[in-house]
Amino acid sequence: MDFDNLINGLDRATLDGITRGSIYALVALGYTMVYGVMKLINFAHSEVFMVGTWTVLGVYTVLGATSSSGTGMVIGATLLALIAAMLASAGTALAVERIAYRPLRKKGAPALIFLITGIGCSMVLVEVFGQVLKYFFGPPFGRVLVNVPAVLETKTVFTIPGVDLAISNTRILIIVGAIVMMVALDTFVNKSRLGRGVRAVAQDPDTASLMGVNQERVIMLVFVLGGAMAGVAALLFTIQYDSTKFDIGFIIGLKAFTAAVLGGIGNLRGALVGGLFLGIVEVYASAIWDSSWTNVYAFVVLVVVLMFRPTGILGESLGKARA
Amino acid sequence: MSEQRMTQDMAVELKDTSDHELIEMHTSGEVGETLLEVDHVTLRFGGVVALNDVNFEIRRGEILGLIGPNGAGKTTCFNAMTGVYTPTEGKIRFKGKEIAGTKPHRINHLGIARTFQNIRLFPEMSAMENVMVGCDARHKTSVVGVLFRLYRVRPSEEELPDSGIRRSLAKVFGISRHTLEERAGRRRSMELLRFVGIADRAHELARNLPYGYQRRLEIARALATEPELICLDEPAAGFNPAEKEDLMGLIRRIRDLGHTVLVIEHDMKLVLGVTDRIVVLEFGSKIAEGTPDEVARNPKVIAAYLGEPDDAA
Numbered sequence: 001m002d003f004d005n006l007i008n009g010l011d012r013a014t015l016d017g018i019t020r021g022s023i024y025a026l027v028a029l030g031y032t033m034v035y036g037v038m039k040l041i042n043f044a045h046s047e048v049f050m051v052g053t054w055t056v057l058g059v060y061t062v063l064g065a066t067s068s069s070g071t072g073m074v075i076g077a078t079l080l081a082l083i084a085a086m087l088a089s090a091g092t093a094l095a096v097e098r099i100a101y102r103p104l105r106k107k108g109a110p111a112l113i114f115l116i117t118g119i120g121c122s123m124v125l126v127e128v129f130g131q132v133l134k135y136f137f138g139p140p141f142g143r144v145l146v147n148v149p150a151v152l153e154t155k156t157v158f159t160i161p162g163v164d165l166a167i168s169n170t171r172i173l174i175i176v177g178a179i180v181m182m183v184a185l186d187t188f189v190n191k192s193r194l195g196r197g198v199r200a201v202a203q204d205p206d207t208a209s210l211m212g213v214n215q216e217r218v219i220m221l222v223f224v225l226g227g228a229m230a231g232v233a234a235l236l237f238t239i240q241y242d243s244t245k246f247d248i249g250f251i252i253g254l255k256a257f258t259a260a261v262l263g264g265i266g267n268l269r270g271a272l273v274g275g276l277f278l279g280i281v282e283v284y285a286s287a288i289w290d291s292s293w294t295n296v297y298a299f300v301v302l303v304v305v306l307m308f309r310p311t312g313i314l315g316e317s318l319g320k321a322r323a
Numbered sequence: 324m325s326e327q328r329m330t331q332d333m334a335v336e337l338k339d340t341s342d343h344e345l346i347e348m349h350t351s352g353e354v355g356e357t358l359l360e361v362d363h364v365t366l367r368f369g370g371v372v373a374l375n376d377v378n379f380e381i382r383r384g385e386i387l388g389l390i391g392p393n394g395a396g397k398t399t400c401f402n403a404m405t406g407v408y409t410p411t412e413g414k415i416r417f418k419g420k421e422i423a424g425t426k427p428h429r430i431n432h433l434g435i436a437r438t439f440q441n442i443r444l445f446p447e448m449s450a451m452e453n454v455m456v457g458c459d460a461r462h463k464t465s466v467v468g469v470l471f472r473l474y475r476v477r478p479s480e481e482e483l484p485d486s487g488i489r490r491s492l493a494k495v496f497g498i499s500r501h502t503l504e505e506r507a508g509r510r511r512s513m514e515l516l517r518f519v520g521i522a523d524r525a526h527e528l529a530r531n532l533p534y535g536y537q538r539r540l541e542i543a544r545a546l547a548t549e550p551e552l553i554c555l556d557e558p559a560a561g562f563n564p565a566e567k568e569d570l571m572g573l574i575r576r577i578r579d580l581g582h583t584v585l586v587i588e589h590d591m592k593l594v595l596g597v598t599d600r601i602v603v604l605e606f607g608s609k610i611a612e613g614t615p616d617e618v619a620r621n622p623k624v625i626a627a628y629l630g631e632p633d634d635a636a
Binding site: 193196197199203206207208209210211212213215 | 461
């Protein structure tokens, strides 16, 4: 146990935790929105995120963007990667909905079946990147860690005086980007017409249909929005960690799901709270004990929190998440 | 609820919109023509016959009562009419089109809305928002249109914003149709809340409203979808006599707006007092149909529903 290590590096650890937590939170939104509307855990969501990271790599490769590119190229490539990753992830989420969930819903399958088809979809997507694409195109596809060029070079923008904590441009982008996306989504759900439809279906699907709300359209919208958020998370992840892998979705997805449950699944603001909480706890615990046990700390915290607050920290549903 | 939203709504409230123009129904059909036709409908669940060759019609502009003792098949009939059940035999036609197998939200778009015997509001939304969900059903802008505000409309003088820059922008680029629809929806919702008499608590969460308010909010929400036919499932359940009296007035005013009304009700006084015609069901079969006077005098009805007549002994 090394509390001195944490206390000496508290500022740095907090910053790391918030960065990590922002990414968890963005991915967690996808789990929480789908759960809020359909009472379903979309286990293929982790791979929606994974597809996003590969899309970022793809855009950089096609444009030939590297860490030594000019400013115009850096901004252009990053923006294009953002849009492409959002589209690819939203598209993947929508495809999963169409292939794995909709046909079952039409036939009135029991809830458990959806979990299995979701896991099945997840495995197929993992193997597509780990095996199938490698077979056709060779590297970089395959079962190895792949480097994503650090197009946006990390530079210190300013230093917080007193604690001497350097804040880099990438940190600002990740934290601000994640918060902006979450505020936008929250406003959308709570203030807009489409968001009203989403909340109506979350609160009472049958009544919402009888009042003229097209339930299928709301479900599609929820998958697209959740997917787009995972796409944003994918770009931010590659900026922070400069890499991806065919099974990168597994651990990030699991952590994001944990964050969603911690915050209160079905609750948009819960995803933010849960994500940041989990990120900070992981980094703090790693500073105190051994960092190779990070995942253990995360799940111990989950179990402890749920013992005292079984519905999560904020513990509300999507329908209730309002101003 | 944000500050800004509050003030917007309050501005709408302050504006005198108590004319009914906003909420009147404009239909092309003629009063008295057949609106909904229940054509020899039989509905079986396994061996149980829930409806047996039931046959009646609802005419445009009338208030029709559907009555019968408990278990007579009223709610089953109602569910068949709103597309929840498909008849085993026979057809249900709305404006000449068969509605069996149509999805619930499509049936709503065709022009049928309902309220529920056991209140089913969106509990975590304000009264206003509940009604706006209903209004949204009629809006035309698509998902893509809403997100990117592509469909612009040249605004009229009174639709232009007051402030300088936004006013100039709106003059050049127009206002998105979505914005106008949203604004119109807010105005209509407030007017509907006023119409059913609960506008004073428009911004409270539905679950916090008193029982009578919740019942009337359900009616406002159903009216918001601009239904040609509105079906009220036991709207007076749990009401005291004074509230029932109010409700009768409200049902008549709903008809006067241009809606056709179907009322399912236990309370004989209310049904006899407010309806133009009554259909009586017993054990899944229609046993009588006619004006309130005719039905009240019908010996079969008296035996089945009102108990044995006094002079029978």
